[in-house]
Structure formats: C-alpha cells, structure tokens
Amino acid sequence: MNAMTKGLLTIAMLAATAACDGAPTASNEFVSTVDGPAFAQSSSSTLTFSSARGTTATPPSSSGGTGSINFAGSITTPTPCYEVSASHTARSSVVTVNVRTADAGGICTQVITNYNYQGSVSGLEPGLYTFTITHNGTPAYTNAVVVE
Structure with a gap:
C-alpha cells in the first residue's frame, strides 16, 4: 500500500472515531400515542420514552403509578452508531413496550455500547x-405491575 493510500485510510479512521467516540449525546425523546386501548372502557394510552448512551447498563425495572407504568432499562449495540426508539401496545391487562435499535449507517468504531432508557405508559x-x-421483538423483561 502506498503512502497516499495509508494517509487517506488514517484520516478516514480518525474521522469515524471522532464521529462515534462513545461520549454521551443528546437523548432521543418522543411521545407515541396509543397502539390499542388499555381496557375496553379506556380511550387511550400514551408512551413517553427517552434514551442516551451510557458507560454501564441500567438494570430493567418497572413500577406502577397513578394511571401509569414507569420503566427503565438498557439495550446493547455492537457500535455507538445506533438510534434507539420504542413503541407500545396496551390491550386488556397486558402492556408491552418494544425498544428497537437501528444502525445509523456510516463508518463507526466497533465498541459495545449501552443505551440506557426510561419512560412511562400513561392513561x-x-x-x-x-x-x-x-x-x-425479543422479550427482555416481564413484571406484574399495579396501576393506581
């Protein structure tokens, strides 16, 4: 490999490393409307969700509140260049939150990365x-939760 090619490859690797250095970024936040009723007599539920890169994984947890379920956890990706999102379903007495990852594309350093998330399903x-x-799509955590 000639010196020019080596130089260009070095610059490309430095740029990729700088773009995906594993440092915390602004969190991903969104609010999703209902995918289904919580109970036949309930009109709708709402998902609030945010995520951010972290150095350690957050253990999964959930708790009931007034009209809501609060939750937290962590999903692991092979590089820091992923986007994290979530959706939910609420039918009868079963609530499911699906946390998804999607490769953001581009060149990225392979570093196992934890995306810690938190959120709530209200209504x-x-x-x-x-x-x-x-x-x-793969079950990661299940718990019985009492909503007040």
Whole structure:
C-alpha cells in the first residue's frame, strides 16, 4: 500500500472515531400515542420514552403509578452508531413496550455500547398489569405491575 493510500485510510479512521467516540449525546425523546386501548372502557394510552448512551447498563425495572407504568432499562449495540426508539401496545391487562435499535449507517468504531432508557405508559385504568419490555421483538423483561 502506498503512502497516499495509508494517509487517506488514517484520516478516514480518525474521522469515524471522532464521529462515534462513545461520549454521551443528546437523548432521543418522543411521545407515541396509543397502539390499542388499555381496557375496553379506556380511550387511550400514551408512551413517553427517552434514551442516551451510557458507560454501564441500567438494570430493567418497572413500577406502577397513578394511571401509569414507569420503566427503565438498557439495550446493547455492537457500535455507538445506533438510534434507539420504542413503541407500545396496551390491550386488556397486558402492556408491552418494544425498544428497537437501528444502525445509523456510516463508518463507526466497533465498541459495545449501552443505551440506557426510561419512560412511562400513561392513561391506564387502575388494575394489575403484565408489563413486558422487548428488545427488537425479543422479550427482555416481564413484571406484574399495579396501576393506581
């Protein structure tokens, strides 16, 4: 390999490393409307979700509140160049939050990365719920949660 090619490859690798250095970035936040009713008599539920890169994984957790389920956890990706989003379903007494990752594309350093997230599903009727978090469609956490 000639010196010119080596120089260009070095510049490309430095640029990729600088773009995806693993430092925390602004969190991804969004609010999603209902995918289905929480109960037949409930009109809708709302998902609020945010995520940010972290150095350590957040253990999954959930708790019931007044009309809501609050949750937190972490999803791991092979590089820091991923986007994290979530959607939810609320049917009868079952609430599921699906956390998804999508490769942001481009050149990126391979570094195992934790994306810590937190959120809530609100607009729920009081009662006992089976709450599940899935990661890219695979169940990652399930808990029984009482909503007041």
